[in-house]
Amino acid sequence: MRADVFLVEAGHAATRSQAQRLIAAGVEWRLSPLAPWQKVTKNGDDIPSVAEVKLLDDAEAKYISRGGLKLEGALLATGLSVAGLRCLDVGQSTGGFTDCLLQQGAAQVIGVDVGHGQLHERLRSDLRVVCVEGVNARSLTAQALQEACELALSEVVEADEDNETQPEAPYSWMRNGGLVDEAYDDSGDAKDQDIEAFKSERAQRAEARAQGTLPVQRRRRAECAGVDTTPAFDLVTGDLSFISLTLVLPAIAAFLRPDGHLLMLVKPQFELQPGQVGKGGVVRDAALYAVVEKRIRDCCAELGLAVQAWLDSPIQGGDGNHEFFVYARRAP
Numbered sequence: 001m002r003a004d005v006f007l008v009e010a011g012h013a014a015t016r017s018q019a020q021r022l023i024a025a026g027v028e029w030r031l032s033p034l035a036p037w038q039k040v041t042k043n044g045d046d047i048p049s050v051a052e053v054k055l056l057d058d059a060e061a062k063y064i065s066r067g068g069l070k071l072e073g074a075l076l077a078t079g080l081s082v083a084g085l086r087c088l089d090v091g092q093s094t095g096g097f098t099d100c101l102l103q104q105g106a107a108q109v110i111g112v113d114v115g116h117g118q119l120h121e122r123l124r125s126d127l128r129v130v131c132v133e134g135v136n137a138r139s140l141t142a143q144a145l146q147e148a149c150e151l152a153l154s155e156v157v158e159a160d161e162d163n164e165t166q167p168e169a170p171y172s173w174m175r176n177g178g179l180v181d182e183a184y185d186d187s188g189d190a191k192d193q194d195i196e197a198f199k200s201e202r203a204q205r206a207e208a209r210a211q212g213t214l215p216v217q218r219r220r221r222a223e224c225a226g227v228d229t230t231p232a233f234d235l236v237t238g239d240l241s242f243i244s245l246t247l248v249l250p251a252i253a254a255f256l257r258p259d260g261h262l263l264m265l266v267k268p269q270f271e272l273q274p275g276q277v278g279k280g281g282v283v284r285d286a287a288l289y290a291v292v293e294k295r296i297r298d299c300c301a302e303l304g305l306a307v308q309a310w311l312d313s314p315i316q317g318g319d320g321n322h323e324f325f326v327y328a329r330r331a332p
Helices: 003-009 016-025 066-079 098-101 142-152 192-211 246-253 288-302
Strands: 027-030 052-055 088-090 107-113 129-133 155-158 217-222 232-236 254-264 305-312 324-330
Touching: 003 016, 016 027, 052 246, 066 098, 066 155, 066 254, 066 305, 088 098, 088 246, 098 107, 098 232, 107 142, 129 142, 142 155, 142 246, 232 246, 246 254, 246 288, 254 288, 288 305
Parallel strands: 088 107, 088 232, 107 129, 232 254
Antiparallel strands: 027 052, 155 217, 254 324, 305 324
C-alpha cells in the first residue's frame, strides 16, 4: 500500500497531504519487533498492511491541517487563552484553526466557508462545532449568519401520509378510515364541486412532491437542541485566500463582543497589487511587508479595533510565502 495512503487508513493522518508532510518529517516501518526499521523515502513507497509504523516527528499530525500549528504558534506568542470562549472561524476549510481552538479549550466554534464539504468529519460531527458552508464572509450579516447556523443544525421533517397532514377530506367517512357507524350524519358531506376541489388539491400536492417543489419543513436536530447560534463572539479567527482582509474585516468585526479578540492570518500576496507579487504568487520584496502591515493596521483602526500585536507566522505558507498574524481587540 502507498505510504501516504497507509498513514491515512491507519489513522496517523487525516488527509493524504498531511500524510505526505509526515513522510517528509520522517516515517519508518517494520514487520516485527525483531525486524530492522525501514525508512519511507517517498510518498509512493510500499508499506505492508500489517506493518508497524513509527513517526519520527508527529507535530504535523497534531491538528487536521498545518493551519492548526500556525494558530497554535500565534496563541502562544500573544498569550491569548481561548478556554471557554465562543469563536467564529472564518475560512474554516478542512478545520485546522477549528481543531486548534477546540484542543485549546474553546467552548464553541462556528465556522464559515464559501466552499462545501471541506470540513473533516471528526470536526463536523463534534457538537461544539457548527459548520456554515456556501457563505461569503465579505457580505455576512448577523441575521444571515444566524439563519445559516439554524439551517446547518436542522433536518427535514418528513410529512406523514395520514389524515392529520392531508387536506381535509370532504366526506366524514373519508376522515374516519372508511368506517361509518349508526350515528353517521351525512348532512355535512360535501357537494360534487367540493369533491372535485379536494381531488385537485391532492393531485397538486402529489405533483409538487414528485417535482421537488413541495414546501420543506425543517426543525432542529434533537442533539443540537442546546446549541447557541447568537452572532456575537469572544474571538474571531480566520485563514482566507484570494481576498484582502480589508474587504472582509468590516463584516466580521461586527460579530465581536465588546473587548473581544481578533486573530487573523495575513497572506501578503492577497493584500498587494498583482504587479507587486512575484512569479508563482510569492512576495519576494520584504519591503512590501511593511506596506501590508500598514494597510491592515489602518483598516483595524477604522473599525475601532486596537492592534495589540503584529506577528510572524511560525510556519510559511504552502507556496513559500512569509505570512503574519494580526492580533487586535475591540474596545470594551
